[in-house]
Amino acid sequence: MSAKLLDIRDLVVEFRTEAGLLRAVKGVDLSIAAGETLALVGESGSGKSVTSLSTMRLIPEGVGRIAGGEILFRGRDGTVRDLVHLPGREMAGIRGSEIAMVFQEPMTSLNPAHRIGAQIAEAARLHEGLGRKAARARAVEMLKLVDIPEPERRAEAYPHQLSGGMRQRVMIAIALVCNPTLLIADEPTTALDSTVQLQILVLLRRLQDELGMAILFITHNLGVVAEIADRVAVMYGGRIVEDAPMAEILTAPRHPYTRGLLASVPRTDHAARAAGRRDRLQAIPGSMVDPLKPPPGCDFAPRCAWAQEACTAAVPVLEGVASGHHARCRRWREIV
């Protein structure tokens, strides 16, 4: 595998809340190779979005802080820099030009008072230093790239005149205007209908083929993972609990939480149904871990059918279970 583009090591992120110090990310190790798509999977409160926001250094100062670890990013010039300690100005140079981000809700990320062409052109002028006319031509070119019909005419539209899917295409156009080497996509299709979601996923795959950027794709939907990911990292309670190539996560998961997530997706057995049987889903009992009161030892132990007394004694380490496959569970050998 080629050299790492992004290499997050032992990342710790904390937030100060009224109820006390909240550790949202508790030592995350994560790496992405150039041109690869890594899906970061987790439910609410797992720390997946905080991990991605930290990579962009977008954790609001005063409220939260990166309390430890490194975020090593290889720039276009080949130098590797630790984004955690990069001065604000240098970070601003990377943000938007080498690492770009697309969010879940395009309506809140787009300026409602400006035409979309102008918003794309602004990104081109800001990061690429293009002149007014060149930037405008670039905006139309980008709209064409993301398959927006009649790009010249659509460039004159305001965000509210576009559908949700079109707006998300515009967000992707803005993100890609500087040809970033890493695109962070934080649940970019969650608010969309499945028909439009599929269009966006297919578009992202095509753009990746053409432009070669790596994608850090944040999602809670395992079906979306199957559609887009090369590799998958599963987060629970602020830690990576399992990571592996996509097909292996879906077919041979070794962590009880990953298995529970997969079992939570209804898959209808038609033969059983025809016989009038409807088997219960293997739901994970209980609720998400309270980040203010994490349980002792393994975060998942209170909901885990495999938990033993030893599981609550210490946080299990992320062990290699196969080539490129790790699981944070003491009992992974028994789980097949």
Add this chain to the structure above:
Amino acid sequence: MTQPLIEVRDLEVHFPVGRTMFNAGATVRAVHRVSFEMGRGEVVGLVGESGSGKTTLGRSLLRLIEPTGGSVRLNGKEVTGMSPADLRRARSDMQIIFQDPFASLNPRMSVGEILSEALHLHSIGSRADRRDRVAALLETVGLPPQAAERYPHEFSGGQRQRIGIARALSVEPAFIVADEPVSALDVSIQAQIVNLLAELREKMKLSILFIGHDLSVIEYLCDRVIVLYLGKVMESGTVAEIYQRPRHPYTRALLDAAPQVDANRRTDRIMLTGDLPSPVSPPSGCIFRTRCPFAQPECAATVPPLETKGADHRVACIRADEIDLVPG
């Protein structure tokens, strides 16, 4: 034939849009000539993209939105046109569960008050009876009896949805509209609520109109499915028919777009281009034709009728007999 619990005939819900002092505006037909029946204990899934009119349809059955035309019968009694007093009584037989468990519970009421409010309104039982009933309801939905003393904010999303379900069950309805009840929940919690609904349908013989967009949940939970597009029924049938032998291109496209937890990406998918057209000026003829990969010139000329094709399978497509949509 036994009488269906719910009979919907040619239901219409229209909304005026853009009406001003100087402008007559236009009419959006959010629900257009929808007819279906539901038997006791039957669970019917209602699917379609946002803007298809599924929420409007669900609410108009309970007259939370007033239908513009057509009829809804509950146990043979006409719901449309009921006096407010009769409607209030009828509501003890039909209830709704909402998508957002955060917005649909009054934060100032304890769970016990929330669950006994409807009993109170419908004058069901004495004070002591109601207390017992609240405890029984909590047990039914898997919450401890102490939950009655607590307030909605003290519960997680999944627990709140359990409270919402308990509230709907409190008056022992025969019919429930469940409007995307699991869409706002995390995957692992979603499965718990789906299991609860499956359990309730078996235990209580409830009829549920389940509105949703997650086709795997619909397939798991429902007996029949209705596919809605711009307010119109495109196809309806049993779950087995719709999922294994879809006859309408829109149904097939919806099935193909549903994210599958499968490492092998399918290659023979029907992918829709673009979005739902504006409901203010829907396309002529077949309203789906602008996004349909099988559309021909005739599709613009005639409105396809909803025709019966085989037992309990209806489809509105003039090409239904010539195109093969069975997924490979």
